[in-house]
Amino acid sequence: MAVRRYGVAAAVCGVLALAACHERPAVAPAPRPVVAVAVHPDGIPPEATLPGDVEARYSTPLSFRVGGKIVERNVRLGDTVKAGQVLARLDPSDLQRSLANAQAQLDAAQHRFVYAKQQLDRDRAQADEKLIAPAQLEQTQDAYASAAAQRDAAQAQLALARNQLSYAALVADHAGSITAEQADTGQNVSAGQAVYSLAWSGDIDVVCDAPESALASLAVGTAAEVTLPALPGKRFAAKVREIAPAADPASRTYRVRLTLAAPATQVRLGMTAQIAFASMQARMGPHPFTLPVTSLFHDGKAPAVWVVRAGTDTLELRRVSVGRYDERTFSVTEGLRDGERVVYQGVHTVSAGEHVRVVPPLHPEDFGS
Numbered sequence: 001m002a003v004r005r006y007g008v009a010a011a012v013c014g015v016l017a018l019a020a021c022h023e024r025p026a027v028a029p030a031p032r033p034v035v036a037v038a039v040h041p042d043g044i045p046p047e048a049t050l051p052g053d054v055e056a057r058y059s060t061p062l063s064f065r066v067g068g069k070i071v072e073r074n075v076r077l078g079d080t081v082k083a084g085q086v087l088a089r090l091d092p093s094d095l096q097r098s099l100a101n102a103q104a105q106l107d108a109a110q111h112r113f114v115y116a117k118q119q120l121d122r123d124r125a126q127a128d129e130k131l132i133a134p135a136q137l138e139q140t141q142d143a144y145a146s147a148a149a150q151r152d153a154a155q156a157q158l159a160l161a162r163n164q165l166s167y168a169a170l171v172a173d174h175a176g177s178i179t180a181e182q183a184d185t186g187q188n189v190s191a192g193q194a195v196y197s198l199a200w201s202g203d204i205d206v207v208c209d210a211p212e213s214a215l216a217s218l219a220v221g222t223a224a225e226v227t228l229p230a231l232p233g234k235r236f237a238a239k240v241r242e243i244a245p246a247a248d249p250a251s252r253t254y255r256v257r258l259t260l261a262a263p264a265t266q267v268r269l270g271m272t273a274q275i276a277f278a279s280m281q282a283r284m285g286p287h288p289f290t291l292p293v294t295s296l297f298h299d300g301k302a303p304a305v306w307v308v309r310a311g312t313d314t315l316e317l318r319r320v321s322v323g324r325y326d327e328r329t330f331s332v333t334e335g336l337r338d339g340e341r342v343v344y345q346g347v348h349t350v351s352a353g354e355h356v357r358v359v360p361p362l363h364p365e366d367f368g369s
Contacts, residue, residue, distance in 0.1 A: 029355075030357075031313065031355045031356050031357035032350065032354060032355070032356050032357065033356070033357045033358075033359045034306075034308070034315075034343050034345070034346060034350060034356045034357070034358060034359065035343065035344045035345040035346065035358075035359055035360070035361050036306075036308050036341040036342060036343045036344060036356075036358045036359075037341065037342060037344055037360070037361065038339050038340065038341050038342075039289045039291065039336060039338075039339075039340060039341075039342050040289070040338055040339065041288065041289060041338060042288055042289065042290055042331075049274045049275055049276045049277075049324055050208040050209070050210060050214070050256075050274075050275050050277075051208060051272065051273070051274060051275075051325075052206050052207050052208030052209075052226075052258075052272070052273045052274070052275050053206070053207060053208075053270060053271065053272050053273060054204055054205075054206055054207075054228075054267060054268065054269055054270060054271045054273060055199070055204065055205050055206075055207050055269065055270075056176065056177075056179075056199035056200055056201075056203070056204055056205070056269055057200070057202075057203035057204060057205045057257075057259075058174075058199075058200040058203070059179065059197060059198065059199045059200065060174075060197070060198055060200070061182075061194035061196070061197050061198075062087065062170060062172070062194065062195055062196040062197070062198050063170075063189075063191070063192050063193055063194050063195055064088075064090060064167060064168070064170055064189060064191060064192075064193070064195065065164075065167040065191055065192075066090070066095065066164050066167045066168065066191050067188070067189060067190045067191045067193075068090035068091055068094070068095070068168065068188070068189065069090060069091045069186065069187070069188050069189075070088055070089070070090060070091075070183060070184070070185050070186065070187050070188075070189060070195070071089055071090065071091045071185065071186075072088060072089040072185065073087070073088045073184070073185050074086060074087055074088060075087050075088075075178050075196070076178065076181070077178055077179070077180065077181050078177065078178060079177070079178050080175075080176070080177050080178075080201075081172045081175065081176060081177070081178065081198070082172065082175050083172055083173060083174055083175045084171060084172065085171065085172045086169050086170065086171055087170045087171065087172055087178075087195075087196060088169075088170040088195055088196075089168055089169050089170070090168040090169075090170075090189075091168075092165060092168045095161070095164050095165040095167075095168055096165060098161045098164065098165075099158070099161040099162060099164075099165050101161075102154070102157045102158040102160070102161040103158055103161075105154045105157060105158075106151070106154035106155055106157070106158045108154075109147070109150045109151040109153070109154040110151055110154075112147045112150065112151070113144075113147040113148055113150070113151040115147070116140075116143050116144040116146075116147035116148070117144060117147075119140050119143065119144070120140050120141060120143075120144040123136060123137050123140040124137065170195060170196075172198060174198065174200045174201075175200070175201045175202075176198045176199050176200040176201045177198070177199050177201065177269065178196050178197070178198060178199075179197045179198070179199045179269070180196065180197035181195075181196060182194045182195055182196065182197070183195040199269055203259075204260065204263055204267065204269065205241065205257045205258060205259060206226050206238055206257070206258045206259075206260060206273050206275060207255065207256070207257050207258075208255075208256050208258075208273075208275050209248070209251060209253035209254065209255055209256070210243075210253060210254050210256045211252075211253055211254075212247065212252065212253075212254065214277075215243075215254060217277060218240060218243060218256060218277065219240065219243070220240055220241065220242065220243065221239055221240060222239065222240040222277060222278075223237070223238075223239055223277075223278050224237075224238045224239065224240065224258055224275050224276060224277045224278065225237060225238070225275075225276045225278075226238045226258070226260065226273050226274070226275050226276075227273065227274045227276075228267065228271050228272070228273050228274075229271075229272055229274075230266075230268075230271050230272070231264075231266055231267070231271075234264070236260050236261070236262070236263065236264070236267075237260070237261040237262070238258040238259060238260050238261060238275070239258060239259055239261070240256060240257070240258050241257050241258060241259045242256070242257040243255075243256050243257075244256070258275065288323055288324075288331040288332060288333050289331065289332040289336050290329050290330075290331055290332075291305065291329060291330060291331075291332060291342060291344075292328060292329055292344055293325075293328055293329060293330060294344055294345055294347070295342055295343060295344045295345075295347060296330060296347070297317065297347045297348070299317055299319050302319045303319070303320055303321075303322050303330075304317050304318055304319045304320060305317075305318060305320055305332070305335075305336070305342050305343070305347075306318075306342065306343035306347055306350060307336075307340055307341065307342055307343075308340075308341040308342075308343065308356060308358055310340075310341075312355075313355060313356055313357065313358065314353050314354065314355055314356070315343070315350055315351070315352055315353065315354050315356055316352065316353075317352050318335055318336075319335060320332045320333075320334060320335030320336060321333045321334035321335055341358060344361060345361070
């Protein structure tokens with residue numbers, strides 16, 4: 001009986017060992033739920049615009065021409081100033097002492113010059129009477145010329161000291177507005193150190209940064225239309241006045257300056273603007289796709305979106321061409337087809353080729369769908 005029990009036990013163990021040798025089949029992961037929406041063309045032509053702002057055509061830093069301690073400031077940020085207005089002053093004590101020293105040097109040089117002139121007149125009279133040697137007359141003439149030169153140098157030094165004393169007052173050389181303050185009362189500043197920034201009144205520019213893809217459509221004299229969110233309903237004609245010859249090293253964009261044909265008095269410095277170029281408009285596609293900014297991703301440096309492939313429900317990262325960026329949306333001019341499903345949320349949590357399950361957004365109105 002014992003032998004039979006051992007045989008049964010061995011058979012059971014063998015069956016269990018064989019069962020353990022077979023691995024269980026892997027369970028496929030459940031598809032990741034993603035918020036995706038089928039996109040459709042807007043049906044309206046895109047508006048090729050670039051964001052910009054209003055700036056003064058001329059803007060200069062204001063600084064003292066001598067160093068010293070600021071003891072007085074008469075204007076603040078945003079103030080309007082007139083040409084010739086005193087904006088700030090330095091402590092004039094040291095400059096006044098320099099002026100007094102220069103005046104004393106001039107007085108001494110003037111006395112030496114008068115004495116040298118009198119001595120020259122006496123020696124000339126004595127030389128005519130053959131009472132002194134010619135060499136003595138030459139020495140007197142040399143002393144007179146040296147005294148005259150010292151007097152002229154002292155006069156120039158006095159004029160310089162007077163100018164330096166006048167430089168203790170920072171004077172606006174043009175009418176305009178104070179756009180920045182770089183120094184405060186009680187601060188020691190060096191010559192040339194900026195104290196204020198002055199935007200000249202008069203001519204104004206609308207400035208934008210254009211990508212390199214837009215340069216082919218832009219040239220000096222290109223017409224544009226400018227709208228200002230602060231002045232709804234108003235449009236201003238403008239022309240390109242200047243295009244930067246080199247790209248900004250950080251943004252890789254080119255600074256473009258436009259001149260308004262007839263700027264209104266309501267146009268203020270610092271206002272934001274939207275600039276529509278007629279030449280760029282002609283190159284835009286007829287029907288863009290408007291997507292929320294939450295769907296924007298990047299493939300390298302190029303803008304891209306996640307597209308759910310039809311039939312397989314897997315993800316594809318596709319590069320697109322963006323025609324315009326707005327506050328909450330952007331317009332895709334190339335790269336999408338009508339009816340394709342685009343991931344609207346969680347674009348940073350998915351990967352290419354991943355199997356997904358499409359769910360609609362809870363609040364479609366938030367995405368313009």
